[in-house]
Amino acid sequence: MVFDTLVAEFPFLLRGLWIGLQLLAALLTLGFVLGLTLSVMSVYGHWTLRLFTLLFERVFRGIPEIVLLLLFFYGIGELIPMSPFIAAVIALGLRSTAYQAQIFRGAMQSVDDGEVMAARALGLSRLATIRHIVLPQALRRSIGPWTNEYSSELKATSLAYVIGVVELTRQASYIVSNLQGNTLTVFAVVAAMYFVVNRLGNAGLYALERKMAIPGFEGRGRET
Amino acid sequence: MSDTPILSVRNIRKTYGGIEVLKGVSFDLERGQSKIVIGPSGTGKSTLLRCINLLSPPDDGSVILDGVTVEQKGINQLRAQIGFVFQEFNLFTHLCVLDNVRLAQRNVLGRSRHEATRRAMEELERVGLADKLDAYPAELSGGQKQRASIARALAMDPKLILFDEPTSALDPELTGEVVQVMKELANAGMTMLVVSHEMGFAKAAADEVIFMEGGVIVEQGPPSTLFTQPEHARTSQFLQMLTHEHHET
Numbered sequence: 001m002v003f004d005t006l007v008a009e010f011p012f013l014l015r016g017l018w019i020g021l022q023l024l025a026a027l028l029t030l031g032f033v034l035g036l037t038l039s040v041m042s043v044y045g046h047w048t049l050r051l052f053t054l055l056f057e058r059v060f061r062g063i064p065e066i067v068l069l070l071l072f073f074y075g076i077g078e079l080i081p082m083s084p085f086i087a088a089v090i091a092l093g094l095r096s097t098a099y100q101a102q103i104f105r106g107a108m109q110s111v112d113d114g115e116v117m118a119a120r121a122l123g124l125s126r127l128a129t130i131r132h133i134v135l136p137q138a139l140r141r142s143i144g145p146w147t148n149e150y151s152s153e154l155k156a157t158s159l160a161y162v163i164g165v166v167e168l169t170r171q172a173s174y175i176v177s178n179l180q181g182n183t184l185t186v187f188a189v190v191a192a193m194y195f196v197v198n199r200l201g202n203a204g205l206y207a208l209e210r211k212m213a214i215p216g217f218e219g220r221g222r223e224t
Numbered sequence: 225m226s227d228t229p230i231l232s233v234r235n236i237r238k239t240y241g242g243i244e245v246l247k248g249v250s251f252d253l254e255r256g257q258s259k260i261v262i263g264p265s266g267t268g269k270s271t272l273l274r275c276i277n278l279l280s281p282p283d284d285g286s287v288i289l290d291g292v293t294v295e296q297k298g299i300n301q302l303r304a305q306i307g308f309v310f311q312e313f314n315l316f317t318h319l320c321v322l323d324n325v326r327l328a329q330r331n332v333l334g335r336s337r338h339e340a341t342r343r344a345m346e347e348l349e350r351v352g353l354a355d356k357l358d359a360y361p362a363e364l365s366g367g368q369k370q371r372a373s374i375a376r377a378l379a380m381d382p383k384l385i386l387f388d389e390p391t392s393a394l395d396p397e398l399t400g401e402v403v404q405v406m407k408e409l410a411n412a413g414m415t416m417l418v419v420s421h422e423m424g425f426a427k428a429a430a431d432e433v434i435f436m437e438g439g440v441i442v443e444q445g446p447p448s449t450l451f452t453q454p455e456h457a458r459t460s461q462f463l464q465m466l467t468h469e470h471h472e473t
Contacts (some may be wrong), residue, residue, distance in 0.1 A: 010334070047421075089245060095426070114312050115317065116315055117279060117314065118308070118314035118315075119327075119328075121303055121310075122327075122328035122332060123302075123332035123333075124328060124331055124332060128331050128332075135320050214362065215359075215363060216362025
C-alpha cells in the first residue's frame with residue numbers, strides 16, 4: 001500500500017534530489033573559487049586584504065544558515081530580485097566560502113617554508129611560487145578536511161526548503177501532506193537518500209586523495 | 225671584464241631583533257674560485273649567504289654580481305644566476321626529481337620542455353642520479369636529496385653557487401657523496417661560496433678560507449696558510465676546537 005505510493009512518488013524524490021545536487025555543486029564551486037582566493041589573500045595579501053578576509057570569515061561563520069537564507073531571499077531579494085535557487089546558492093555558497101577559506105589557509109600554511117624559500121632562490125616570483133609550489137601541495141592536503149565541508153553542505157541544502165527551493169526535503173514534505181501520513185516511511189527514504197549521496201561523495205573524495213598522494217608518504221595522502 | 229670579481233660583497237650589515245648579526249662584511253669572489261666560510265654558530269654565516277641573494281635583504285651595504293648591483297628590481301632574474309643549496313635540501317615534495325630540476329628552468333629561464341629536460345638529465349647524471357629521475361624526494365636518502373638539489377641549482381647555469389651547510393643535516397656516512405660532488409664542481413671551475421665545517425672539502429677544494437666570528441671576517445687566506453699558521457689567536461682556537469670535535473665524532 002504505502003510502498004505502491006512510494007514507488008509512484010519516487011520520481012518526485014529523485015527530481016528533488018537532482019535539484020539538491022545542483023544546489024550543492026553550485027554552492028561548493030562558489031565556495032571553492034572564492035574560498036581559495038580569500039585564503040591566498042589572507043596568507044600573502046596586504047594587511048587590508050587580511051582584515052577583509054578575517055571579517056568575512058567571522059561574519060559568515062557566525063550566522064545560522066537558515067538566517068542567511070532568509071536574509072538573502074527575503075531581505076536582499078527585495079532590492080535585487082532573485083529566484084529561491086539563486087538566493088540559496090549565494091547564501092550557502094558565501095558561508096561555504098568562509099569555511100573553505102579556513103581549510104585552504106591552514107593547508108597553505110602547512111607547506112614547508114624551506115620549499116618556498118628554495119623556489120624564490122631559484123628566481124620564481126611570489127605568484128609562481130604560490131601556483132607551482134604552495135597550491136599543489138596545499139590542495140592535496142585539503143581533500144581530507146574538505147570531505148567534512150562536502151558532508152556538511154550536502155545536509156545544508158535541505159535548509160533551502162525554507163525559502164521554497166523544491167529540493168529533496170521539500171518534495172518529501174509535499175508527498176507527506178498528499179499521503180496524509182506515512183511520515184516515518186517517506187522521511188526514512190529521504191534520510192537514506194542523503195546518506196547514500198554522502199557516502200558516495202566521501203568515497204569519491206577519499207579515492208581522489210589516494211590517487212593524488214605523493215609517492216613516498218605512508219597512509220591516505222597524509223604527509224608527516 | 226674577466227679580471228673583475230664575479231661577486232663583490234661590500235660592507236654588509238644586518239640586524240635581527242635588535243642584534244646586529246653582520247657588522248660590515250666585505251669580500252670578493254673571483255671567477256672559478258671557491259671559498260669556504262667557517263666560524264662558530266650564530267656568527268652570521270648563513271645570514272651572509274641569504275643577504276647575497278636578498279632572501280634576507282641586508283640593512284646596509286651592497287652586493288655586486290658580475291658588475292650588476294643585486295637589488296629588488298629584477299631580483300628574480302638575478303637570483304636565477306645565483307645557485308643556492310640549502311642545509312635542509314628543500315626539494316619540492318610534490319615533484320619528482322626530474323621536475324624539481326626542470327621547474328625553474330621552464331618558469332624562470334623560459335626554456336622549452338625539451339631543453340629543460342636535456343639540461344636536467346646532464347646535471348642529474350653529473351651528480352649520479354640518472355636512475356632516480358622519477359623518484360620523489362620522500363623516496364630518496366639524505367645524500368641523494370642533497371645531490372638532487374645541487375643538480376637543481378646547476379641546471380640554471382648560475383654564475384656561482386652558495387652552499388649553506390650542505391652536509392650538516394646528513395648522517396655522517398652520507399656526507400662523503402655530497403662532498404665528492406662538491407669537490408668535482410670546484411675542480412671543474414664552478415664558482416662557489418660554501419658555509420661549512422667540512423674540513424675534507426676545505427683542504428682539498430677551497431681556494432680560500434674565510435673565518436668569521438661575531439658578525440665580522442676575522443681573517444681569510446688560502447687553506448694551507450690559514451690552517452697551519454693563522455694570524456689571529458681566535459682563529460687557531462676555533463680550528464683546534466674543530467679538529468678536536470672531528471676526532472671525537
